[in-house]
Amino acid sequence: MSAVLLPHALLDLTVARIAARLDGAACHKICRSVLCSPRRHAHQSVSLETLTTPEFSQHVHEGDRSLYARRQARPSALASAGLFPHSQDRPMTELERRIAELKEAPVAETSQNPSIPSYSEAELISMYEDLLAIPAATQQQDHAVQVPDTQQEQDHAIVRAVLEALYAHEDPATIPSDARSQYTAAIAKLREIIDVLETIRAEPEAPSVDLSVLSTEEWVSLVRICAKEQDGQAAETVIELMQRSGSAIPEAALETTASLYADVGDVVNTERFLASFAGASPSERLRDLHIKAHIRAIEPRTFPTQALSVLHDYEARGLPAPQRSYTRAITALLSVRSSVAEAQAWDLFSHMRYVAHPVPDPYLYTLMITACGSRVIAPQPARALDLFTEMTVDKGIAPTAASYTAAIFACAMSGDKLYVGEAFRLAKEMLDGHRDAYGNHALIPDRRTFCALLEGAKRTGDLAKVRWILAEIVSESQRAARGDVQDPVVVDERIMTHVFHAYAAYKPPFNRGAAVLVEQNHAASSESSSTVQSTAATASQDVPHDGSPSTSSATEAAPQVPVTIASHFTSLLPQSHAEVVGEARALLARIINDAAPDLRGSSLHSPELADGSMPHAFQKVTLTARLLNAFLSVHYTHALLDESAQLYRTIFAELGVEKNARTYIEALERAAYARRGERKQALKFAREVWEEWCGVEEKWGRREENAMKLEARLIERAYVGMIRVLSLTGNTREAVQLVRRFVERYPPDTVKRANPKLALRSTRTVLQAPRPVVRLMSPTEIPDDTVPPLLSFPEVEVLHHKLVAKGDKESIGYLKYVCMSYSGALMRRKEATLHAKPVGDEGAASQP
Known part of the structure; x- marks a missing residue:
């Protein structure tokens, strides 16, 4: 007999009306019958289950189970409140008493404990940390008990056990102790055993029984020991014995042996090994090792033609290499530092997304965003921001500190104020947009991040931001000295090079031509007079060296007053050229004081700056030609030519640093754009520099081993600078002869x-x-x-x-x-x- 199902709405209404008139037991029976229906909704079932609880049904009195007895006990159910109403004229039943006790229990419990202890958020976090630390420590202890040795020690133990099992019937003293002798003895014994097995299997009446000589773990451990000793031939012998014994060759053994050849760039052995054991369809890891061998085989900064051919050959066979292989090839192309190689890298990136891997991983995204700030091809900040948005927004890949740094660097290299501002916005988003539960920065900026920000600030001449970034780095190094920071960013040679370039690009607001001249008061004291004269002498140096002719004869005959080194830095930016030079000299003096204590006797060092305000903040700075060239560029822009020339003659010899090609070129260009009153000194200075340059060019032309590396554009700049100096000083015939010399050398x-x-x-x-x-x-x-x-x-x-x-x-x-x-x-x-x-x-x- 089939059951009759009522509509849900009618059923709910019927149950609600019946529940208002029934006692607890009768209502419970009805609810159970209703809940048995499979057509009820979840929320309706929950509401019916809350009507009563089954565990209280055994305490209900037998007389209360009668519907008519309940009706006689109370005139109306609507006159009382609650699901189990009772009349004030009769005593409570056992069930009603128990329910009343349950309702009053929380109130009594609260009244008995009025002062419930409250915990702050920090206390709760520390409490949970302690609770989580206990199972973590227990897990580490369990792991230490289960796996006490490293992988290498386990391999040695396994090989030792295998050797003892193979030589069980011989004297244990004959077993060697060193690793090479052990695996050699094991291979010799395994070869004897497998030869016997093959002889037995070759007999016509031999039973076809598969005997396992060693387990898979033992075979792999033996291969790893051979690879650890850089013995590829022994590792191949083990794999060959494994194949002859009938055991399946695991991928770990093949990858270990192929990696041994690929790491050293042995293409011949890598391809021979893959052809012998990997077959026509090697795994992804083996394909990656094949390409890795070709990349490791070429010289640095060489176009990886053969590696790219192998990469595309795998695609033609329907076996595209893993994304790691494309990343290797793109990295090799970008390291060539050639426009053709970088264009090929971008083409390979788009090609990979079309034929093999549509979604790059975060590392490859970061690599291509960094390539957008190339020094060979024009920077592409718009493309960098598009790739960063595609990675983080479109693909939903969480950004890393390296990806943020790459985008910041690409925007900074453009030199455009709009994109430089975008670089600083990304830096702020990196710090403030990613924090953990404690409010700490989840993405920590590293040295490359600070260098990228300095690159953008110096290209726009924003000295305020450069000083602020330098102060942040110095303060972090000081916190690290106290033990507050574990892996700090320290001031190094590259950071200080950016700082000096920023000082060179900075334009001080003071304009000597806009200063108002006031007649001196003859009644003024001699001290005031000397102060005014020293101020005028200092102001005479505050003329920008832009190569434009000066209309003031007083400027041409300005006295050459040495720049005073400031003993400290103020929050106010340098207001004149002399102050810019003073701050630059103060920074170099601190570098010498911290990084080169042996050179404290140099004329560039100042004992006044050897204070304890920044102890050892610049001790990681290395004195290089690039750093000194950047320091000289500050003087080329903000100081007189004589002072710059004198510094050029002495600074490299005093600090023991050799000059590079840019040292001569920047000196010649400073002389080429000297002011009219300095052209006589500029000609003398340029001839000195040109004589040194000719020796460097001769060595480069003869391809000597110790010759300085020169580039075509650097050679052009050197000749153009000298030709300009000779032309401005009236030596046109000598300038034409220099043009003829250039044409003869570079037709x-x-x-x-x-x-x-x-x-x-x-x-x-x-x-x-x-x-x-x-x-x-x-x-x-x-x-x-x-x-x-x-x-x-x-x-x-x-x-x-x-x-x-x-x-x-x-x-x-x-x-x-x-x-x-x-x-x-x-x-x-x-x-x-x-x-x-x-x-x-x-x-x-x-x-x-």
Whole structure:
């Protein structure tokens, strides 16, 4: 007989009306019958279950179970409140008494304990930390009991046990103790056993029984011991014996042996091993090791052509390499520091997302965001922000401190105030947007973060932010000295180089031309007079060296007063050029005091600055040519030429640092843009520097081992600076001779020859080829960074004007010929580069 199901609404109404008139037991029976229906909703069942509790039904009196007896006991259920009403004219039943006691229990409990202890949030956190620390410590103790040794010690123990089992019937004293002799003896005994097994299996009547010589763990431990001793041949022998014994070769054994060859760049043995044991379809890890071997085999800063060919070959076979392999190849391309290599890196990144891995991991995202701040190709801050937004917002990948630093660096390298401001906004978001439960920073800025912020601040000349960042680094190092910080960011050579560059780019607000001249009072004291004269002498140095002619004869004859070193820094920025130089000298003096105590006798050191306000804050700074060049750039911008020249002559010898190519070039450019009153001293200074430069250039031309590395653009800057100095001082004939010397050493014909195009850079569109299918950079967007040194008309324009003023038509014609030759050669080089045929590309002769 099927049950009749009522509608839910009607059933709820019926139950509600019946419950108002029934006693506890009868109501409980009805509720149980209703709850048995499978068509009830969850919230209705919960409301019915709260009507009564089954454990109290045994205490209900038998007379109360009658419906009619309940009706006679009370006239109406609506006159009383509660689910179990009772009349005031009769005593309470046992069930009602128990329910009343339950209702009054919390009140009585609260009245008995009026002072409940309250705990703060910090106390609760510490309490839970203590509770969580106990199982953690117990887990560590259990782990220490279960796994007392490291993996290497376990392998040695396993190999020792295997050796004892193999030589169980021999004298234990004959078992060697060193690792190499142990695995050699084990391999020899295993070879004898497997030879016997193969002989038995070769018999026609031999039973087909699989005997396990060693377990999988024992085989893998033996392979790891061989790899630890850098014995690849022994590891391969173990794998061969494993194969001969009929055991399945685990991936761990193959990866350990292949990694042994790949780490040292042994491509031949890696490919032989993969062909012998991995088969036609190696695992992802083995494919990655194959590509790693090709990358490790090449010299640093070399285009990884073979590695990219192997990478695309795996794609053609339907076995794309793991994302780690693409990251390796992209890293190798970016380390070349070439425009073609960086363009290929971006193409490979887009190609990977198209054919293999659509979503890069955080490390690869960070790598490409860092590449947006390239020094070879123009910085791409917009692309960096797009990649960062795609990673964090679109893909939902949590940003890391490295990804924030990469985005900050890319924005800072642009030098645009808008993007530099975005870099500081990202830094604020990094610190304030990610905190743990204690309010501490979850993403801690490191040295690269501070260097990126200094890069942006110095490019915009924001000295206030540079000083603030330096103060933060110094304060963190001081906290680390007290033990408050575990891994602090310390002031090093690169940070101080950025700081000195910021001082050089800073423009002080004081303008000597806008100062009001006031007649001195003859009745003033001699002390006031000397003060005014010293102030005027100091102000005479506050003229920016922008190369513009000065109209004041007093400026040309200004006395050369040495700059006073300030003993401390104030919150107010330097207001004059002399104050800028003073702060820079004070910083260098502190560096010498902390980092080079042996050089405290130098003229650049000041005993006044050896105070204890910042103990050992600069002790990690290394005195290098780059640091001293940055320090000299401050004097080139804010000091007189004589003072800068004297510092150039003495600073490297006193501090024991060798000069580099930029030292000579920046000195020549300072002399080239000297003011009119300093041109005589500039010519003398430039001749000294040029004599040193010629020796460096000769060594570089002869390709000597100790020759200084020079670049084409640096050579151009050196010649252009010297030509400008000679032209401004009236030595036009000598300047023309220098142009002839440049043409002889670097003729225009060398500019015509374009570099051969790689097959990977072919512009043909095909779906299957050993090169990327999708590209992000076209050939016209890639700058040519291999152009030999050349001269253009803007670089020799000053010499042309001087020749026109003198009327030297022959020299003017030669100068025009030189400029037109280099311009035409550069145009032919550009056309040849765009129409170049890829080397080794099939069908390249028919289609570019």
